[in-house]
Amino acid sequence: MLTERQQQLLEFLKEYHTNNGLMPSTREIQEFFGFASQTAAVSHLRALEKKGVIQKVPGKARALVFPEQLDREEIVDVPIYGQIAAGMASETEQANEGCLSIDIASLGVPRSAKTFALKVRGDSMIDAHIMSGDCVILELKEPRRGDIVAALIDGETTLKRYVINDGMPYLQAENELYPDLVPVRELVIQGVMVALLRRGEGMVA
Amino acid sequence: MLTERQQQLLEFLKEYHTNNGLMPSTREIQEFFGFASQTAAVSHLRALEKKGVIQKVPGKARALVFPEQLDREEIVDVPIYGQIAAGMASETEQANEGCLSIDIASLGVPRSAKTFALKVRGDSMIDAHIMSGDCVILELKEPRRGDIVAALIDGETTLKRYVINDGMPYLQAENELYPDLVPVRELVIQGVMVALLRRGEGMVA
């Protein structure tokens, strides 16, 4: 569908955009390709627009848009704070181990929600089909009974199901081999699980 | 950290950007807020830059960038074609039921990979901890033994584990209640599972 040259141009646009966060002007395109005229760049852009891979907003500077980008939902950056059941004693200690960028609609959380992610270690939630190595996405909010939560219980953080019995909240593992955790002193809920991402080639059991 | 007014300005920038795919000019900001001068907009932008929430590229038009956006990995749009084990007889029939935008690094697939997603229905893969309602992300590539694949077997599409025994490939469910599927006529692999996304409030067992 696209010619060789048009492909090169599109490539340049994408690269420029990811590097600089904005689109090149026609003169910058001209310079990059070594054109003697900016009109060459303009006509190429026109061709790309006719083929639907870009959209132009007439009269405005650097006003090129990739159509996919427009009907995309808003992307949020979910920071990965670390592994669960390992450290993270204080809430401010944000051992940011990377980020997870995903559109907000896929998570099913409101735009205002504060979210973060933790990597699961261990198999205490295996009966809820949460595997070791999975990445759980949590929202900072009040837990309801039955929610899966990351909680700081007596100094250690774990992922468990939040249960209330006789007005007494405690944590329940989803694995017969693990006991219930009844808080001795404190029970601080750090987040409520809203989504889960399993990734990589490690899909082999 | 930000003042009321600066918050409003940032809000406007984000909204304008998601709506139009590009940044407003200082004069557009001026007009939106009803300033009598564009310098007001400029000085606000300067303040936002000093506080680190935006970056400006001097001399260029509409050259405002959100810093997070810059160190973000490239976002790919994974189309959701439909439910597994339901329809999707032909490969071209793309009942696009929405999209999943996620940064490519989180998926662990090469940039060139062709990916798509399917919503799982049924519990035949429950022992691999894939639940009904989960969204599996698949890549178009050759399966290796042990991979979880979406396959068209004798006219129907299912998600199963790809096994080879005595040089004979067949499909295996991860649930004792389901039998192995040995292809009678044909076995077309539609994609190899590379990631899984479980979302929504339905985290309650």
Add this chain to the structure above:
DNA sequence: AATTGTTGTTGTCTTTCAGTAAGCATATGA
């Protein structure tokens, strides 16, 4: 009391930048 930050105003100046007109050579398909 002096300084700095916020939120503005009236101006002017200059560069960036998109857009157009007119032309030319080579392909590709009808």
Add this chain to the structure above:
DNA sequence: TCATATGCTTACTGAAAGACAACAACAATT
């Protein structure tokens, strides 16, 4: 063969847009 798409060139225009100077009122610190 005639039309149409591609891939360029030179030359010009005018609007879009950033940048700066100078000033002013008001808060919050130092």
